[in-house]
Amino acid sequence: MANFILDNTASDINTALGKVLSPDTSPTQTDALVTSGGVKTYVDNAISVVSSDTTAIEADVAALQSLSVKQAVFSFPDKTFHSSQSLTGWTLLSDSTGGVTYNANGTFTLGSGLWVGFFSSLAKEINDNDGDKFTFSLRKNGSNIWSRSLDGASHTNPLIVQRSLAGSNSYDFYMYEFPTNTSTSLENTVFVLTKYD
Numbered sequence: 001m002a003n004f005i006l007d008n009t010a011s012d013i014n015t016a017l018g019k020v021l022s023p024d025t026s027p028t029q030t031d032a033l034v035t036s037g038g039v040k041t042y043v044d045n046a047i048s049v050v051s052s053d054t055t056a057i058e059a060d061v062a063a064l065q066s067l068s069v070k071q072a073v074f075s076f077p078d079k080t081f082h083s084s085q086s087l088t089g090w091t092l093l094s095d096s097t098g099g100v101t102y103n104a105n106g107t108f109t110l111g112s113g114l115w116v117g118f119f120s121s122l123a124k125e126i127n128d129n130d131g132d133k134f135t136f137s138l139r140k141n142g143s144n145i146w147s148r149s150l151d152g153a154s155h156t157n158p159l160i161v162q163r164s165l166a167g168s169n170s171y172d173f174y175m176y177e178f179p180t181n182t183s184t185s186l187e188n189t190v191f192v193l194t195k196y197d
Contacts, residue, residue, distance in 0.1 A: 068197040070097040074108075076121070076189035087173040090191065097195040099167075107172045114196040115165040119173070121189035122158045123150060134184045135176040140169055158188065165193070 006013070023033040027042050072095040076087060088106035099111030117138075125134055136159065137147040148159060165171060173191075177184055 070195045072097045072100040072193040074191045078187045080183055080185045084176045107170050109170045110167050112167040115167055116194045117165045118192040119161045120158045122187040124185050133178045137174045139172050
């Protein structure tokens with residue numbers, strides 16, 4: 001083997017030999033060497049954590065896949081209003097939930113469980129651009145939980161609302177007009193209740 005001159009100082013060589021002779025026993029954020037046993041232990045622990053997380057995720061996915069999805073679909077007649085009032089007169093089109101009751105006061109009472117409500121309506125104030133406004137509110141047990149105000153312009157896109165609803169509660173829709181006794185029409189109005197068991 002040919003002779004050659006090392007670029008490292010004796011101090012550099014001593015430091016390097018010290019790292020080789022005294023390696024860390026587990027990985028750290030340094031430039032120190034690590035024993036192979038330390039690396040193996042670290043990797044085994046990391047794999048165990050990933051496996052545990054994967055098992056938990058698989059269990060969540062299985063639970064979601066086992067959910068039974070059922071729906072109740074209600075429609076509302078095309079109608080013109082002349083005052084603030086509850087939306088009453090919904091028609092039940094179908095119900096596979098078995099957990100919705102509806103009464104003549106316009107109240108939907110939901111059984112226990114996880115529910116999602118979807119509301120869509122083409123709402124228009126009859127006299128366009130005359131400064132009138134109207135507000136739709138979704139109420140839970142008589143208290144507003146969502147509202148949307150629209151100005152008096154003619155609206156060509158439907159008003160759409162989707163939100164989670166807590167089971168074992170009652171819900172209804174209310175429409176406020178400003179000023180009162182203006183004319184607001186609703187067309188193509190539906191309310192879909194989806195239940196996840």
